[in-house]
Amino acid sequence: MNTEALLLRLRDELDEGGLRGSFLVRDLRTGQEIGIDPDVQYPTASLIKIPLAAATLDRIHRGDLDGATRVEVTPGVAATPGLSRFRHPASIAVEDLLYLMMAVSDGTAADALFGLTPPAEVARQVRDWGIEGISVRNQLGELSDTPAERFDAADVHLAHSLAIGAATAGQGHPVPQLDISRASAGSARAYTDLLEALWTPSKIDEPVAARVRALMAENLLLHRISPDFRSDATNWASKTGTLLNLRHEVGVVGHADGQTFAVAALTESRVPAAIQPEAEALMARVARELRDHLRAAA
Template identity: 30%
Template sequence: MSGVRARIRTVFADAGVTGWMHAVDIDAGTGTRAEVAVGAETPVSTASVHKLCLAVTVQRLADEGRLDLDAQVESLPGDRTPGPTGLAMLSGPVRMSVRDLLAMALTVSDNTAADLLFDRVGLAAVNDAMRAIGLRRTVAVHTMRDLIAAVDEDCGGDEARLRSDPALLARLRVLDPARANHSTPRDMTRLLTALWRDEACSPDRARELRAVLGLQVWPHRLAAGFPYDDVRVYGKTGTLPTLRHEAGVVEYPDGGRYAVAVFTRAARAAARQPAADAAIGTVARLAVRALRAH
């Protein structure tokens, strides 16, 4: 796999990012499992990719009878976590089920929906669930509202300063995996593998969660690497200043299933980073092709 690793490093360099990734064949035997890894053990600030950990926790708690997915939760305009999508866009009170909040958190990366779930289950439960699945380097330390508040505080209320002040960008706490929600590419593929093998939660709830992950609306990262009608891509993105991530699963019509996690960090904080977005799909395609040829 050294050849594909070299090509992946070139893709990252050409996109102007530092990148870390891991890809694995979900159905290969554990002892002989082929993998493609570039910095796969590197801790990275996960941004909204951590909503995947939250989602698995919600399903596990529902399995245990500790959480009712049909329970109704009220969201009031003044209590919503800022964000460009989802409930933060709405002007009136909203009531929806825990199940629907989960769908919003994953499909459009709704920060308010995620925080209503974090408030319901607690950060400790998310970390307990990840440890139970075997993820030793994946830790949630804040909610989405705390993440956004930290960015606002570090920027003095003016996030635009990040694009002109490299020193400020370097001090941003949410970009430091030692002070933010964090994981590694290998941990993320381990979580996805457990979910696709019905080991992360019960088969029915795993099936439900996989279906929601297949409805994610962002096609410009992982999915962009597989523009084929007969290949299905499931995933969860994460975005912060300089960070562009996605972790997901690629399914081929012959039954092949591949878990992929790609994390990138750029040198600049531009709101639009199409080269970084495209690199995620390209790297995923290179890795999956190598696994299929192994």
């Protein structure tokens, strides 16, 4: 199937499944790429933990921060796995906070790290590395203060209906976490650029990039596009992001034959439901078919 026909079919499948999104797959050896609306920006939720991890590790590498420094963490609202569900305050080293943030997407750990390297500093560092299109505006605790937290579990679909129906044509939104001018945001292209900078020689020092790659490989949240990229013949490292009707994942797949692809899938659902395995499967299939097409052309 030629590229144009493939993209048309995949767009139709996404629409039929109630999804729209920003997808991009890039061959990290050749630079060839294929995508669907790769420059459309979305609020990125927990994807922002990748630049936060890189900026924190850069400070450790430069000697500006000691990875063994212990940070006092107070449990927060039990909205994400990890420290927010602790019953007592804890003292945790910076490098261990990095692990919790990336392995289980611990938002409380992320905010402890933001306390050391604020969003504006993370954004400046990303720009200094020559990566454009990633905004870093908020701490992660703000993601636990959406309409979804104001409804009982049986009524959470009402929060999703608000998320779906209240967006403006310019991607503004009365829910600030869904407004790309107020929330941390990015596109598939911007996050693919970041992945490329982490996996190939770039302005990011190699010890920093190597540690981010290792942390992403330790990600334990593998329910989204990961099932379509993990196998005995591949290496897969990724990070998810979730907020109301947004479902994202970005990662890098390395094949046994040496081919390596950066994959970014940022999606928005029109279905008012919190749990949507069909949406997860659809976005994974679209991302895999884009990868398969690019791999076959190499």
